[in-house]
Amino acid sequence: MTADIRTTPAATPGRARAGDDRHRERPRRRGRFGVHLFLTAVSLAFLAPLLLAVYASLRPYEETAQHGYFSLPEHLSFDYYRQAFSDSGMGQYFKNTLIIAVPAVLITLFLASFVAFAVSRLKVRGGMVLLMFFTAGNLLPPQVIVTPLYVLFLKIPLPWWMSDSLTMYDSYWAVIVVNIGFQLGFCVFVLANFMRTLPQEILEAAIVDGAGLWTQFWRITLPLCRPALAALGTLEFTWVYNDFLWALIFISNPNKLPITSSLNNLRGQFFTDYNLLAAGSVLVALPTILVFLLLQRHFIAGLTLGSSKG
Numbered sequence: 001m002t003a004d005i006r007t008t009p010a011a012t013p014g015r016a017r018a019g020d021d022r023h024r025e026r027p028r029r030r031g032r033f034g035v036h037l038f039l040t041a042v043s044l045a046f047l048a049p050l051l052l053a054v055y056a057s058l059r060p061y062e063e064t065a066q067h068g069y070f071s072l073p074e075h076l077s078f079d080y081y082r083q084a085f086s087d088s089g090m091g092q093y094f095k096n097t098l099i100i101a102v103p104a105v106l107i108t109l110f111l112a113s114f115v116a117f118a119v120s121r122l123k124v125r126g127g128m129v130l131l132m133f134f135t136a137g138n139l140l141p142p143q144v145i146v147t148p149l150y151v152l153f154l155k156i157p158l159p160w161w162m163s164d165s166l167t168m169y170d171s172y173w174a175v176i177v178v179n180i181g182f183q184l185g186f187c188v189f190v191l192a193n194f195m196r197t198l199p200q201e202i203l204e205a206a207i208v209d210g211a212g213l214w215t216q217f218w219r220i221t222l223p224l225c226r227p228a229l230a231a232l233g234t235l236e237f238t239w240v241y242n243d244f245l246w247a248l249i250f251i252s253n254p255n256k257l258p259i260t261s262s263l264n265n266l267r268g269q270f271f272t273d274y275n276l277l278a279a280g281s282v283l284v285a286l287p288t289i290l291v292f293l294l295l296q297r298h299f300i301a302g303l304t305l306g307s308s309k310g
Contacts (some may be wrong), residue, residue: 050285057081057279064275080279084266088280092255093262094287099172100247100258101240104179108236109229111180112187117217119188120195121203131192137185146249149178153250164253174250175258179240187232194228195221230298238288259284 056069058076084090115134119127153168163171198221206220222229244260251257266273266280 050282053278053281056275057282059275061273061275080276081283084276084280084283087276088262088265090259090262090280090283093257093259096172096256097241097258097260097287100175100179101237104176104183104240105233105236107176108180108183108187109232112184112191112232113222113225113229114217115184115188116191116195117221120192121198121216121221131188134185134188137182138189142182142245150249169250170252170256172251172256175243175246178246178250179243183236183239187236190232191225191228194225198224227298230295234292234295237291241288 052069055073056064057080058078059073060075060077063074064071115130118124119131124130150169153174156168157166158168158171158173160166162173165171168174168177202220202224203216206216211220241258242260243258247258247261254261263277263280263284266277
C-alpha cells in the first residue's frame with residue numbers, strides 16, 4: 001500500500017518580494033493617474049478662455065452672432081489680427097510698455113538682491129526686522145495710497161529730458177517707481193529665502209581666499225541665484241506688463257499709455273466687435289507667453305528649488 005504524498009513548493013523570497021512590489025506599485029500607478037487627470041483638468045480649465053479667444057478671433061463676428069461662439073466654423077482667417085494691430089496703434093503701446101516694464105523689472109531685481117544678500121548672508125543687526133518690513137509692504141492695498149502719490153508726483157520736479165511735463169506726473173518714471181516700490185518686498189522675501197539655502201561654506205572659502213564683500217555678492221552669490229532671478233523676472237515682467245491701474249492714474253498723455261490701454265481703442269461707443277477684441281487680447285498676451293517660453297527652464301528650476309532637500 002503506497003501513500004500518495006503531495007508536496008507544495010515553498011515560495012522563494014525573491015518571488016514573494018516581486019509579488020509585494022507589484023501590489024505596492026498598483027496603488028502608486030492609480031494615484032499618479034489620478035494626479036495627472038486632475039492636473040490635466042485644471043490646465044484645460046485655465047486654458048479654456050485663451051483657446052476660446054483664439055477660436056473667436058479667427059471667425060467673423062457675423063458668423064458667431066448667428067450661430068454662436070461654440071458652433072463649427074465656416075470661415076477662418078487672420079484678418080482680425082491685422083485690423084487689431086493697426087486700429088489700436090499697438091506698435092506705440094508695445095514700445096511704451098517695454099520702456100516701463102524692462103527698467104522696472106531690472107531695477108527691482110537689482111535692489112532686491114542687495115537687500116536679500118544683506119539680510120540672509122551677512123550678520124546685519126535688525127536683519128529679520130528689515131525682512132519683515134519689506135514683506136509687510138506687500139500687505140498694503142495699492143488703492144490706499146493712490147491719492148497721496150498723485151499729489152506727491154505733481155510736486156516732484158524732473159528735468160525736461162526725463163519728463164515732458166517737468167514733473168513726475170505724466171511720465172514713465174511715475175509708473176516705474178510705483179511698480180518698483182510695490183514689487184520690491186516680494187522679491188526681497190523670495191531671494192532672501194533662496195540665499196539661505198546656499199551653503200555657507202562657499203562664502204567662507206571665498207573669504208579665506210581674500211574675496212571682498214562685493215566679490216562675495218556679485219561673483220559668488222548672484223550667479224548661484226540665477227534660477228530664482230529668472231523665476232522672479234518672469235513673474236515681475238508679467239505683473240508689470242499687465243498693470244493698468246498705475247498707468248491710468250499717473251499718465252494723462254494717451255501716447256504714453258502701456259499696451260493694456262490699447263484694447264480700449266477697439267471698443268466702439270455703441271457697438272463692440274468682440275471677435276476683434278479677442279484678437280487684440282491674444283496679441284497683447286503674446287509677449288508674456290514668449291518671455292515664459294524663453295525662461296521656462298530657469299523658471300521651473302527656481303520653483304522646484306529645495307524640493308529634494310531634507
